[in-house]
Structures are given as C-alpha cells and as structure tokens.
Amino acid sequence: MDLRSLPLSYLAGVAILVATAGGGFVLVRDADVLALRLPTKVLAPTKRAPETPREAVEHFQCNRCHVVPGIEPASAPLSENCVTCHQAITAGRLDPWYQEAEVQRWKEHLTHLMRTPDLRSLGQRVKRSWLIAWLQAPHMVRPLYGATMPRMKIGPKDAERIADFLAVTEEESEEPPRGDAAAGRALYEKNACASCHYLGDAPLAALRYGAPEFRAPSARRRAPDLRYVRSRMSLAQLRRWLRAPHSILPDTEMPTFPFTPREVEDLAAFLREPAAEVAAGPGPPYKPRLLEREVRYPEVARKLTRHLCYHCHSDSRRAGDQGPGNTGGFGYDGVSLDLATRAGILRGIKRDGRFRGLPDRMEDGTPRLVASLVARHAELDGHAHPSVTGMPLGFPPLPDEDIDLIFTWIEQGAPE
Structure with a gap:
C-alpha cells in the first residue's frame, strides 16, 4: 500500500491493513503514527x-x-x-x-x-x-x-x-470580598494547599529545561501559582471554583472540599489579597561567559539542536511543515531557520530576502541566537524583550551552562 496516495484525514481516522514479513496482514490502528512519515502542508x-x-x-x-x-x-x-x-x-x-x-x-x-x-x-x-x-x-x-x-x-x-x-467574557464586578483573609490563610494551611500550589514562592531560577522538578506528581504539575488568582479570576469565578471545581473542569485533580459558604468567602478573601500576586521585576539579564576549553558542534547538537530546536527549526528532518520557526506559525512569517544541522546554523535566518549567517549580532555585540536564549529567562514572569523572542519558545529556559556552551561555540567560530 502506498501511504502517500492517501489523504492525511483518511489516514488519521481509519485503520488499515499492512502486509507482514510472513505474507499475512495485520490491522493497524496507528495510521496517524504512520502518517508522520508522509509530507504535510503548512498547518x-x-x-x-x-x-x-x-x-x-x-x-x-x-x-x-x-x-x-x-x-x-x-x-x-x-x-x-x-x-x-x-x-x-x-x-x-x-x-x-x-x-x-x-x-x-x-x-x-x-x-x-x-x-x-x-x-x-x-x-x-x-x-x-x-x-x-x-x-x-x-x-x-x-x-x-x-x-x-x-x-x-x-x-x-x-x-x-x-x-x-473561546467565549471568555466575564470581568470583575465592583463587589469586594466578604470573608476574613486571616481565617482563609488558616484554611489554606489546614488543607495543605501548598502541597500542590505555589503562592508566589515558585523557584523560577531553578526551573530550567529538563529540571527534575518537572517530574513531580501530576496534580502538583498542573496546579497554578495562586499569586495570579486576583488578576486571573473574577471573585465570582473563584467562588464557583472553590465550591465545585469538577463541575467546571471535570478532569481536574483539585479535590472537592466540603467548604461551608463562610469558608469559601474566607479563602476567596485570602487568595485575592494583592500581596499574593506581587511579582518582582526581572533582574539583570544573564551575561554568558566563555568556557576555557574548545567546544565543537557534536556537543552543541547533543545539548540543544538535535532533540529540541529541530521541532520548530528544521529543513532536513521533517517533511512538509518544518516548524513555526522555519516555515512560519504562531503569527510569525517563516524565516527558513534550520537548527537541526551545523550548516543550517551557519546559514542563519532569512531576513529581507537573504540569509544573515552566524553570528548575526545584536547592537551590543551579543549573537542573536544567544540573546534569544537569555531573553527566555525573563519571559517566565511575563517580561518580554521588545525586539527578541525568547527561546526555546514556550519551554523553560536553558540552564546557564548550556547558554555558555552555545556562546563559546559561536565565539570560537562554530567549529565542526
């Protein structure tokens, strides 16, 4: 069977018969997996x-x-x-x-x-x-x-x-919380809410790509930092959530606690205290340092390009759509950036009709690739660089030592 002759919509939803080495056939229910090998269009x-x-x-x-x-x-x-x-x-x-x-x-x-x-x-x-x-x-x-x-x-x-x-229409009313914030804090501690939630005390500096904290139990991973409750949820939404979270989000791992109406008001008052959502401004951007050794491309590829960057920036590893960082997506035009190979990195992004090459430096001399890795650190708290999109897009920032590695490799002339 020539899978290339079938539309993706057909492959994704239909079981197909595939010949086996023994001459028989097996029923394949992973047609969408097989379609990974086929050319696709830009999404x-x-x-x-x-x-x-x-x-x-x-x-x-x-x-x-x-x-x-x-x-x-x-x-x-x-x-x-x-x-x-x-x-x-x-x-x-x-x-x-x-x-x-x-x-x-x-x-x-x-x-x-x-x-x-x-x-x-x-x-x-x-x-x-x-x-x-x-x-x-x-x-x-x-x-x-x-x-x-x-x-x-x-x-x-x-x-x-x-x-x-998405039918998101609700805004805040003028009604103030009616509960006792001190009593709400006591309830928060009594019910061990901190076993899943942070309350403005998340260790952002430790949450780098691949950190062991990301292998925490599912309920803790899904739990939001409650410092954002006041800006994120209306008082009415918060009350409804505390009363019956499963009626709003059936697959939530938040327990349904038997809170009384008074306890709901007390918890809401505590969680909506302004101090609970205060975030410190970003510190000074990280200054990458040159390593006192030679760095070659295979080490860079193992750390970065081969298992991370190529998902969004690849010419050679994927058919059809090669990622939003290459052919475009998420509102961005394609820049033909291929980070899956050394040759692609050396070619750089395509801007104003031509490839810019490596290192494509910022005004302060920082290689643009390195500047994007550094910018991602501040984006964790919503502090976006006006002219640099933090990378990896949507992922935790790379550890400082990995940024040092990339920076050193570029400054050494990107040796093979």
Missing part, C-alpha cells in the same frame, strides 16, 4: 490578517497544542501537534514503527508539553481582560507544568478575537 496561514474569531484561532495555530472544538481539525495531526505526539510516544504507540533505541531516547527527553489545559470551560475560569493581556505576554502560570503558552506575534485585536471564539 495554518501565517501571512494574511485574520478578520473573525475563528480565523484568529486558525492563524495563531491554537490546535498545535490544544484540542479546539469548532475548528477543523480540532487537533492538528501528530506531525504538527506537540502534545498529542508526546502522548503517543509515552503511550508506546510509536514503538512498533521506529527503532527501539530511537524511541527510548525520545521517552527519556519527554518532560515538557505532556498535556495542555482544556479550553472548553475557559470562560468559567479566567477573566477576559487577563486572557487578552496574557496572550500578548504569556508567563508561567503553572510553574511545574514544564511549558507555557508560546509568545506569539499577536496584538490586542487578535487576542480579543481569540477570547471571543
């Missing part, structure tokens, strides 16, 4: 301006990570969907179709983007003003989730269109 438009809520959701490719009811496809194919592909790998669905060593290597790296929040009840969980602002400057809401919303090239109008599509 969504990236150059025309959206005019409707649905066009905004498609343009910014929300279905690369989320299931988005109401658009087609609701979830992108495995070759384009970060989360469902990771889930297929961990579930063993790729085991029969790829070399054992390769699949095992993938499983060892898979810490981030293992699931994404359900968008169907988002309008019951966040305020409209918060969502519109957050889409434009996303920060780490769930410190141990291992990923954040990617920083898209999006303005307020398109953010409003996405909020419209």
Whole structure:
C-alpha cells in the first residue's frame, strides 16, 4: 500500500491493513503514527490578517497544542501537534514503527508539553481582560507544568478575537470580598494547599529545561501559582471554583472540599489579597561567559539542536511543515531557520530576502541566537524583550551552562 496516495484525514481516522514479513496482514490502528512519515502542508496561514474569531484561532495555530472544538481539525495531526505526539510516544504507540533505541531516547527527553489545559470551560475560569493581556505576554502560570503558552506575534485585536471564539467574557464586578483573609490563610494551611500550589514562592531560577522538578506528581504539575488568582479570576469565578471545581473542569485533580459558604468567602478573601500576586521585576539579564576549553558542534547538537530546536527549526528532518520557526506559525512569517544541522546554523535566518549567517549580532555585540536564549529567562514572569523572542519558545529556559556552551561555540567560530 502506498501511504502517500492517501489523504492525511483518511489516514488519521481509519485503520488499515499492512502486509507482514510472513505474507499475512495485520490491522493497524496507528495510521496517524504512520502518517508522520508522509509530507504535510503548512498547518495554518501565517501571512494574511485574520478578520473573525475563528480565523484568529486558525492563524495563531491554537490546535498545535490544544484540542479546539469548532475548528477543523480540532487537533492538528501528530506531525504538527506537540502534545498529542508526546502522548503517543509515552503511550508506546510509536514503538512498533521506529527503532527501539530511537524511541527510548525520545521517552527519556519527554518532560515538557505532556498535556495542555482544556479550553472548553475557559470562560468559567479566567477573566477576559487577563486572557487578552496574557496572550500578548504569556508567563508561567503553572510553574511545574514544564511549558507555557508560546509568545506569539499577536496584538490586542487578535487576542480579543481569540477570547471571543473561546467565549471568555466575564470581568470583575465592583463587589469586594466578604470573608476574613486571616481565617482563609488558616484554611489554606489546614488543607495543605501548598502541597500542590505555589503562592508566589515558585523557584523560577531553578526551573530550567529538563529540571527534575518537572517530574513531580501530576496534580502538583498542573496546579497554578495562586499569586495570579486576583488578576486571573473574577471573585465570582473563584467562588464557583472553590465550591465545585469538577463541575467546571471535570478532569481536574483539585479535590472537592466540603467548604461551608463562610469558608469559601474566607479563602476567596485570602487568595485575592494583592500581596499574593506581587511579582518582582526581572533582574539583570544573564551575561554568558566563555568556557576555557574548545567546544565543537557534536556537543552543541547533543545539548540543544538535535532533540529540541529541530521541532520548530528544521529543513532536513521533517517533511512538509518544518516548524513555526522555519516555515512560519504562531503569527510569525517563516524565516527558513534550520537548527537541526551545523550548516543550517551557519546559514542563519532569512531576513529581507537573504540569509544573515552566524553570528548575526545584536547592537551590543551579543549573537542573536544567544540573546534569544537569555531573553527566555525573563519571559517566565511575563517580561518580554521588545525586539527578541525568547527561546526555546514556550519551554523553560536553558540552564546557564548550556547558554555558555552555545556562546563559546559561536565565539570560537562554530567549529565542526
């Protein structure tokens, strides 16, 4: 059977018969896995301006990570969907179709983007003003989730269109909390809420790509930092959530506590105290240092390009759509950046019709690639660099020692 002759929509939803070495046939229910080997088109438009809520959701490719009811496809194919592909790998669905060593290597790296929040009840969980602002400057809401919303090239109008599509309309009323914040704090401690939640005390400096904290139990990984409650949820939303979280988000791992109406008010008063969401401004940006040894490309590839960057920046490892950092996506035009090979890194990004090469320095002399790795650190708290998009996009920042490695390699002339 020539899989290339079948449309992806057919392969993704239909079991097929495949000949075996013994001459018989087996029923294959992993047709979407087999489709990973086929050419695909660019997932969504990236150059025309959206005019409707649905066009905004498609343009910014929300279905690369989320299931988005109401658009087609609701979830992108495995070759384009970060989360469902990771889930297929961990579930063993790729085991029969790829070399054992390769699949095992993938499983060892898979810490981030293992699931994404359900968008169907988002309008019951966040305020409209918060969502519109957050889409434009996303920060780490769930410190141990291992990923954040990617920083898209999006303005307020398109953010409003996405909020419209997701039916996020609620805003804050003028009603003040009626409870006792001190009693709410006591309830917070009594019910061991801190066993899952942070309250402004997340160790952001330790949460680097691949950190062991990201292998915490599922409930702790999914729990949001409650310092954002006041800006993120209306008082009415918070009350409803504390009373019956499963009625709003059926798969939540938040227990349903038998709080009395008075206790709900006390907890709401405590969680909405302004001090609970105060975030310190970003410190000075990290200054990468030159290592006192030679760095060659194989070490750089092992640390960075071969298992991380190529998902979004690759010419040679993927058919069809080669990632939003290459062919475009998330609102960005394609820049033909290939970080899967040394030759691609040396070629650099395509800007104003020509490739810029390496190192493509910023005004202060910092290589642009290094500047993007440093910028990601500040984005954890929503402090975006005005002219540099932090990398890796939507992932925790790289450890300082890995940035030093890349910086040293570039300054040494990018040896093979």
